[in-house]
Amino acid sequence: MTQSILVENDGAVRTITLNRPQAFNSFDMDMGRAFQKELDVAASDESVRCIVITGNGMAFSAGQDLKEITAPDAPNFKIIVEETYNTSIRKMCSMRKPIVAAVNGVAAGAGANIALACDLTIAKESASFIQAFSKIGLIPDSGGTWWLPRLVGMQRAKALAFFGDKLSAKDAENMGLIYKAVRDEDFKNVVSETATRLSKMPTYALGLTKTALHEGMSSDIEEQLARELDYQFRAAESDDYAEGVASFLEKRTPNFQGK
Numbered sequence: 001m002t003q004s005i006l007v008e009n010d011g012a013v014r015t016i017t018l019n020r021p022q023a024f025n026s027f028d029m030d031m032g033r034a035f036q037k038e039l040d041v042a043a044s045d046e047s048v049r050c051i052v053i054t055g056n057g058m059a060f061s062a063g064q065d066l067k068e069i070t071a072p073d074a075p076n077f078k079i080i081v082e083e084t085y086n087t088s089i090r091k092m093c094s095m096r097k098p099i100v101a102a103v104n105g106v107a108a109g110a111g112a113n114i115a116l117a118c119d120l121t122i123a124k125e126s127a128s129f130i131q132a133f134s135k136i137g138l139i140p141d142s143g144g145t146w147w148l149p150r151l152v153g154m155q156r157a158k159a160l161a162f163f164g165d166k167l168s169a170k171d172a173e174n175m176g177l178i179y180k181a182v183r184d185e186d187f188k189n190v191v192s193e194t195a196t197r198l199s200k201m202p203t204y205a206l207g208l209t210k211t212a213l214h215e216g217m218s219s220d221i222e223e224q225l226a227r228e229l230d231y232q233f234r235a236a237e238s239d240d241y242a243e244g245v246a247s248f249l250e251k252r253t254p255n256f257q258g259k
Contacts, residue, residue: 021057032084063109096207202240
């Protein structure tokens with residue numbers, strides 16, 4: 001049986017590849033569980049400093065496998081959304097390591113929103129993003145209604161959700177939906193360079209920064225100042241901070257360990 005999730009290591013970078021190319025890497029519950037297992041393993045592995053999520057074949061992910069949800073013995077709809085998608089998004093957002101989405105092709109429905117839940121989203125110029133939910137009478141899930149207005153504003157979020165039009169990677173970059181769209185021939189190198197760069201940074205502080213930014217989306221300024229004070233104190237006690245200061249004073253390249 002073909003594995004639905006592939007894992008590969010390159011130094012401190014772990015790549016998790018969605019591997020159902022015959023179904024455009026659409027998710028069924030088995031693939032969702034396998035994906036979540038690899039997220040947990042990467043989170044607990046101290047040798048992993050950065051995670052890349054990508055797809056095998058022509059697509060990043062087409063979202064939910066409709067064959068599963070329309071089968072006679074289909075799981076309950078609420079169970080699919082909660083256990084396949086909501087659980088995955090929670091694990092990604094709480095991950096104290098940077099996650100890069102390497103969008104190699106179409107990212108549709110939940111597949112698009114999984115890409116947006118990553119910390120940095122890099123896409124081939126030939127890739128596209130589609131909030132496909134309205135086309136079958138559904139609403140954006142997998143955090144889509146949370147991410148979209150925060151990334152592109154309410155009017156554009158509504159248009160993307162209402163119409164479900166295909167959005168090119170370049171247009172997604174221009175409107176601030178993703179970090180970067182790159183030429184197809186440069187894609188692998190840009191993803192590798194970005195992930196490697198992140199893996200060599202003080203990832204303990206990056207994890208705190210990620211958490212603070214997410215929590216700040218629903219905080220007032222006083223709450224956020226208190227949070228920054230707490231997290232800054234934690235960062236200042238880390239080995240990475242000590243190494244960063246020492247390397248600066250010694251005029252050398254720091255050797256961060258993510259601790």
